[in-house]
Structure formats: C-alpha cells, structure tokens
Amino acid sequence: MKNKGIVIFLIILTIVIVTVVTLDYYSSKPDELPENPYALNLTSFEKVDNSQIIYTEIRDFTINFSEPAGICCTKDQIYVVGDQKMQIIDSYGKLIHEFKFDQKPTCVYTSAQNIFIGFRKSVSVLTGDGVKIMDWNSFSDSTVITSITEKSGIIFIADAGKRIIRKYNPEGLSLGVIEGKSENEQIHGFIIPSPYFDIAFNADGEFWVVNPGKHALENYTINGDLRTWWKATSVRIEGFSGCCNPAHFAFLPDGSFVTSEKGRVRIKIYKPSGEFLGVVAAPSKFEQNSHPPDLATDNSGNIYALDLDKKMIRQFVKKEK
Amino acid sequence: MENSYKNSRRDFIKKGTRVSLLLTLGVVGGIGARHLTTEKYVWQIDPFKCTQCGRCATSCVMTPSAVKCIHSFDLCGYCDLCGGYLKPDANQRSTAAENQLCPTAAIQRKYIEEPYFEYVIDEKLCIGCAKCVKGCTSFGNGSLHLQIIQNRCLNCNQCSIARLCPSEAISRVKASNAYKVKGSFTKEG
Incomplete structure (x- = not known):
C-alpha cells in the first residue's frame, strides 16, 4: 500500500514535469515567435526577375577607405575620394597615387586638365598631377556640395543645401546659378530632402540634373532653361x-542613364528617352536601408559602383546575349 | 543591591531606545539620501538598432503598448510619396483609408505647399507596430522611429519587449536622459 502511494506520486510528478517542459518549449521565445500581424513585408519589392538583370558583376576590389564618398573615372584610371584623401587607382584596383586633404571630400570630377574635389562647403581645383591650384570657398553656410561637372570651360557645382546649381569659370568667378524653376506647373524647382543631388553631361553635351524629390531627371540648357524631363515614380523595379x-546617376556612351537608389538599394538602366531598360544590380547585392552607391562609367560601357558599406568598387559589364 | 539592579534595567531600556531611534534615523536618512543621489533608470529603444519587427505592439504589458512612433521633423523630407504614410502599392497619394499604411490611422497628413506634406502622429491612436517606421526607413530618411513613452511605461523590472526584441534595441537608460530621439541622438550615441 505504501509503495502504491509512492508510485502514484511519481506518476503525477512526471506528468507535471512533462507539462511544464512542453509549455515552456512552445512558449514565446525570441527565436520561436508566432507570426506577427503587424510586420510589414517588403521582400516582394526587392525581388527582381532574372530576365530583367542585363548586367553582371565581373570584378570587385576593396579600397582602403573607412568612409568612401565619391567616384569618377577616366579612360584607364579610377578616382575615389573619402576620409581625408583621394586615391587614383587603375581598373584592376592597383593604387597609383594618393593625395591627402585636411577635410573630408564629398565628390570628385576630372576634366581634361583638372581634378575638382568637392568638400561640404568648398571646392579644391587640382592639376592632373594632384597639385592644388586654388580653393573656392565663397559659398553659403548651408551649402552642401554633392556633385561637380564641367562643359565648355564652365564648372557646374550641385549645392544640395541651397537646392541650386552654381556655375563658375575656371578662375573661380561665379557665373550665376540654376534654380530649376520653370513656368511649367509640373516642374517645381529642385526638391532635395536629403543630400543627394547629382548632375552630369551626356556624350551629346546635354546637361542633366536629378530632381530627387520629384523622382525626375531634368535636362537644362547651360543657361538654366528647362528643355525636357522624365520621371518614374513607383515602388516597383521600373520606378x-x-x-x-x-540618388546618383551616370551616363553610358549611348546616352542611357545608369541610376542608383537609396532605401531599396539597386542600380538600374533607363534609355535616353527615360524608358526603363533593365537592372544592373538587384537589391540582393547590397545591404538594404544603407547608402546608395556612387556611380561612374567608362567609354567601354563598364559601370563602376562605389559600395559605401562594403568599402569596395564593384565593376559591372553588360551580359552577352 | 535591589535598587541598583532597578536603575541598571531602566538605564538599559533608555539607552536601548536611544540607540534604536538613532539606528532608525540613520537607516531612513540613508535610504532618503540614496534616493536623492542615485540615478533612476528607465527602458528605452535605440532607434538605430530597431529593425521594425512589430513586436513592440504585441509584447508590451500595456494595452495599447507604451511604445509609440515619434517624428523627427528635422529629418523629414515632407514628401508627397511618403513611405511611412502610404502603402507601398497604394493606388493614390491621398488620405483614403485603403492607401494608409497605419492600421489605426494614427498619422495625419497635412498639406503645406506644393509638393510638401507634414505628417503628425496621434499618440493616442498609435499602437507602436512600427509599420510606418519600416516604410519610412526603407523608402525615406528614417525620420519616423519608435520610442517608449515614459509616462505610459510601467518601467517593469524586466521589460517584456526587451526580452523578445530580436535586435536587442531596448536597454535601460538614465531617467534624466530618457529618450533617444533621432536628430539629437545619433548612431554613435
């Protein structure tokens, strides 16, 4: 009789232990949480059909920068700025020259004669050998320089802080500004919610400006008159x-636009008319919600993306059919 | 001899009472001084660690959650196409319910001037689900972010959200600096 009581007690104890262990196993643990009704799933907007990817990554090389900022390239050299320096490297990643600065550059542009280094509130003009010729400092306190380009001896400087494009002659004399205003009601002027404001000339000498708040690319004359524009607003891959x-763009030799985006980080190509052509790099290739890669292209149609998070230059070429 | 014994006992009680009072005064004073000098700690979210998983809405012991979305207007782009206000596949950029991302319509969209819109959070309606935060972070400047509102928080000894937070974004901070609002609070802290 005494043994029977002990057996019953042990059976009850076993049932209690098993119940507690089972309940604990199925309880809400950080790695075993039930589906959350409030989760916002954006993965469908990151998926890209393989048939839309028309470029392939052939090479990447790590660069010695902790905070790379901008890239441009010439026929056989790549110019990268960031930290407090500029590096000139060949197309295989070999360092050719390095130049130090006393502040952090934001962008770089090379013309036939000079190298223009953009800082937050100033521009340094260097010779092709890296010797400083002059500094342009007469900007506003709220100036944020994000891009530089040049055509016919006029240097264009994108000022995201003031939402204007400044024009200078090679001696640093101001030639006025472009505000992007138009009588056309659909154009508003430049809307720059964050410091991404890119400008570039295509092979035909047409001056194009990103109006990022409008998801538009706008073509202006050198005098600042709007000629044409296109926009593509959509969370889908086409827009x-x-x-x-x-956030950034560059031109291919045929006048097509190469664009890179923040948020859903991706690189795409649009025809000169603005029609979506295809994808260079899908969001899966980048860390999401991070920095958009700066872009450069060469005469052969290669695309160089400066990956600011992975600290590397990634080279893309068109897929062979 | 008997008288001496009585005096001794009386003295003992007197001394004992004095010592007890002094001890009590010391303990009470010590506790008071500790409360005055020791910093109080509260729970708060690091917006740069938050991955907008949505658990703040469902895991808080409070209903609705003590976690709310707050808006750093300094960082906002005042966009017409706001990723925090509109569903990613919204038909129109309007205030129609079917276009709003927020399940409780806690975000008010106000027209300022073409093409700028201001977005204001109604704290009473917000349940801290972070849908808008994810939309803003994914498509915009990340000006919308979550914070534990201290006058709603019970300051539990073990925060039930912190226990489940997959990114360990919730930690104790000094009550004198109880908020980590983007703009004044940066990624580097």
Whole structure:
C-alpha cells in the first residue's frame, strides 16, 4: 500500500514535469515567435526577375577607405575620394597615387586638365598631377556640395543645401546659378530632402540634373532653361520611390542613364528617352536601408559602383546575349 | 543591591531606545539620501538598432503598448510619396483609408505647399507596430522611429519587449536622459 502511494506520486510528478517542459518549449521565445500581424513585408519589392538583370558583376576590389564618398573615372584610371584623401587607382584596383586633404571630400570630377574635389562647403581645383591650384570657398553656410561637372570651360557645382546649381569659370568667378524653376506647373524647382543631388553631361553635351524629390531627371540648357524631363515614380523595379531617388546617376556612351537608389538599394538602366531598360544590380547585392552607391562609367560601357558599406568598387559589364 | 539592579534595567531600556531611534534615523536618512543621489533608470529603444519587427505592439504589458512612433521633423523630407504614410502599392497619394499604411490611422497628413506634406502622429491612436517606421526607413530618411513613452511605461523590472526584441534595441537608460530621439541622438550615441 505504501509503495502504491509512492508510485502514484511519481506518476503525477512526471506528468507535471512533462507539462511544464512542453509549455515552456512552445512558449514565446525570441527565436520561436508566432507570426506577427503587424510586420510589414517588403521582400516582394526587392525581388527582381532574372530576365530583367542585363548586367553582371565581373570584378570587385576593396579600397582602403573607412568612409568612401565619391567616384569618377577616366579612360584607364579610377578616382575615389573619402576620409581625408583621394586615391587614383587603375581598373584592376592597383593604387597609383594618393593625395591627402585636411577635410573630408564629398565628390570628385576630372576634366581634361583638372581634378575638382568637392568638400561640404568648398571646392579644391587640382592639376592632373594632384597639385592644388586654388580653393573656392565663397559659398553659403548651408551649402552642401554633392556633385561637380564641367562643359565648355564652365564648372557646374550641385549645392544640395541651397537646392541650386552654381556655375563658375575656371578662375573661380561665379557665373550665376540654376534654380530649376520653370513656368511649367509640373516642374517645381529642385526638391532635395536629403543630400543627394547629382548632375552630369551626356556624350551629346546635354546637361542633366536629378530632381530627387520629384523622382525626375531634368535636362537644362547651360543657361538654366528647362528643355525636357522624365520621371518614374513607383515602388516597383521600373520606378523610383521614397523621398530622394535616384540618388546618383551616370551616363553610358549611348546616352542611357545608369541610376542608383537609396532605401531599396539597386542600380538600374533607363534609355535616353527615360524608358526603363533593365537592372544592373538587384537589391540582393547590397545591404538594404544603407547608402546608395556612387556611380561612374567608362567609354567601354563598364559601370563602376562605389559600395559605401562594403568599402569596395564593384565593376559591372553588360551580359552577352 | 535591589535598587541598583532597578536603575541598571531602566538605564538599559533608555539607552536601548536611544540607540534604536538613532539606528532608525540613520537607516531612513540613508535610504532618503540614496534616493536623492542615485540615478533612476528607465527602458528605452535605440532607434538605430530597431529593425521594425512589430513586436513592440504585441509584447508590451500595456494595452495599447507604451511604445509609440515619434517624428523627427528635422529629418523629414515632407514628401508627397511618403513611405511611412502610404502603402507601398497604394493606388493614390491621398488620405483614403485603403492607401494608409497605419492600421489605426494614427498619422495625419497635412498639406503645406506644393509638393510638401507634414505628417503628425496621434499618440493616442498609435499602437507602436512600427509599420510606418519600416516604410519610412526603407523608402525615406528614417525620420519616423519608435520610442517608449515614459509616462505610459510601467518601467517593469524586466521589460517584456526587451526580452523578445530580436535586435536587442531596448536597454535601460538614465531617467534624466530618457529618450533617444533621432536628430539629437545619433548612431554613435
């Protein structure tokens, strides 16, 4: 009789232990949480059909920068700025020259004669050998220089802080500004919610400006008159979404636009007419919600993306059919 | 001899009472001084660690959650196409319910001037689900972010959200600096 009581007690104890262990196993643990009804799933907007990807990554090389900022390239050299320096490297990643600065550059542009280094509130003009010729410092306190380009001896400087494009002659004399205003009601002027404001000339000498708040690319004369524009607003792969896209762009030799975006980080190509052509790099290739890669292209149609998070230059070429 | 014994006992009680009072005064004073000098700690979210998983809405012991979305207007782009206000596949950029991302319509969209819009959070309606935060972070400047509102928080000894937070974004901070609002609070802290 005494043994029977002990057996019953042990059976009850076993049942209690098993119940507690089972309940604990199925309880809400950080790695075993039930589906959350409030989760916002954006993965469907990151997926890209393989048939839309028309470029392939053939090479990447790590660069010795902790905070790379901008890239441009010439026929056989790549110029990268960031930290407090500029590096000139060949197309295989070999360092050719390095130049130090006393502040952090934001962008770089090379013309036939000079190298223009953009800082937050100033521009340094260097010779092709890296010797400083002059500094342009007469900007506003709220100036944020994000891009530089040049045509016919006029240097264009994109000022995201003031939302204007400044024009200078090679001696640093101001030639006025472009505000992007137009009588056309659909054009508003430059809307720059964050410091991404890119400008470039295509091979035909046409001056194009990103209006990121409008998801538009706008073509101006050198005098600042709007000639034409196109826009593509959509969270789908065909368009630009969010506050400030495209963040960067560059031109291919045929006049096609190469664009990179923030938020859903991706690189795409649009025809000269603005029609979506295809994808260079899908969001899966980048860390999401991070920095948009700066872009450069060469005469052969290679695309160089400066990946600011992975600290590397990634080279893309067109897929062979 | 008997008288001496009585005096001794009386003295003992007197001394004992004095010592007890002094001890009590010391303990009470010590506790008071500790409360005055020791910093109080509260729970708060690091917006740069938050991955907008949505658990703040469902895991808080409070209903609705003590976690709310707050807006750093300094960082906002005042966008017409706001990723925090509109569903990613919204039909129109309007205030129609079917276009709003927020499940409780806690974000008010106000027209300022073409093409700028201001977005204001109604704290009473916000349940801290972070849908808008994810939309803003994914498509915009990340000006919308979550914070634990201290006058709603019970300051539990073990925060039930912190226990489940997959990114360990919730930690104790000094009550004198109880908020980590983007703009004044940066990624580097």
